[in-house]
Amino acid sequence: MAQPTRTVVLISGGGSNLQAFIDQVEHGSLPLDISLVISNNPNAYGLERATTAGIDTAVINHRDFECRLDFDQALMQTIDAARPELVILAGFMRILTADFVNHYAARLLNIHPSLLPKYPGTNTHQRAIDAGDQWHGASIHFVVPDVDAGPIVLQGRLRLKGDDTHDSLQQRVHKIEHQLYPLAAKWFAEKRLSIANSKVLLDGETSAEQLQTFDV
Numbered sequence: 001m002a003q004p005t006r007t008v009v010l011i012s013g014g015g016s017n018l019q020a021f022i023d024q025v026e027h028g029s030l031p032l033d034i035s036l037v038i039s040n041n042p043n044a045y046g047l048e049r050a051t052t053a054g055i056d057t058a059v060i061n062h063r064d065f066e067c068r069l070d071f072d073q074a075l076m077q078t079i080d081a082a083r084p085e086l087v088i089l090a091g092f093m094r095i096l097t098a099d100f101v102n103h104y105a106a107r108l109l110n111i112h113p114s115l116l117p118k119y120p121g122t123n124t125h126q127r128a129i130d131a132g133d134q135w136h137g138a139s140i141h142f143v144v145p146d147v148d149a150g151p152i153v154l155q156g157r158l159r160l161k162g163d164d165t166h167d168s169l170q171q172r173v174h175k176i177e178h179q180l181y182p183l184a185a186k187w188f189a190e191k192r193l194s195i196a197n198s199k200v201l202l203d204g205e206t207s208a209e210q211l212q213t214f215d216v
């Protein structure tokens, strides 16, 4: 069998997506070797999740650096020392410099809680509610220097309910994320993903599965 894909995960907070990766790796259904979890936030609960799973952790606090460039350089050094084939942003709340993004081109994945290109940036759940949208969800994409703009690997959507609040919607979208993100990583690990003309191909084709509908 092929070696599991060496992976570094970057987090800033609760790490429920990290937990979804850990669970599937432990279950044997996701061929990743998560060798390091890095947080910019020393209090991120996700660090405990990693430690519980026996994964090495590092804290690189952006507040210790004078500028974004220096922070990104330190981040790159720590990531590169782990020699990852894949770098996963899982709720990592820092904007990354173009140098950083280009260094990990085509091996840097992010999850964003909206149906991109709708609602890049923050506060996506409330924006979907306020706009009266019928559909909302999450997108997994390769990262490019423009924020929340890279080629989309996979999207999951749900139908908004009349009584959805920011919190209920966030919880429902999380359920989608925890299924979709490990699947996207699995496709990457199985070398089934490629990028052509800024579009992601699955097994060399534009995938019919790129948008999945969830009843959560």
Ligand code: GRF
Pocket: 011, 012, 013, 014, 015, 016, 017, 018, 046, 090, 091, 092, 111, 112, 113, 138, 174, 177
């Ligand atoms: C997720 O909603 C993700 O889409 C966004 O940040 C959140 C991270 O949640 N980028 P968690 O830390 O994985 O629980």
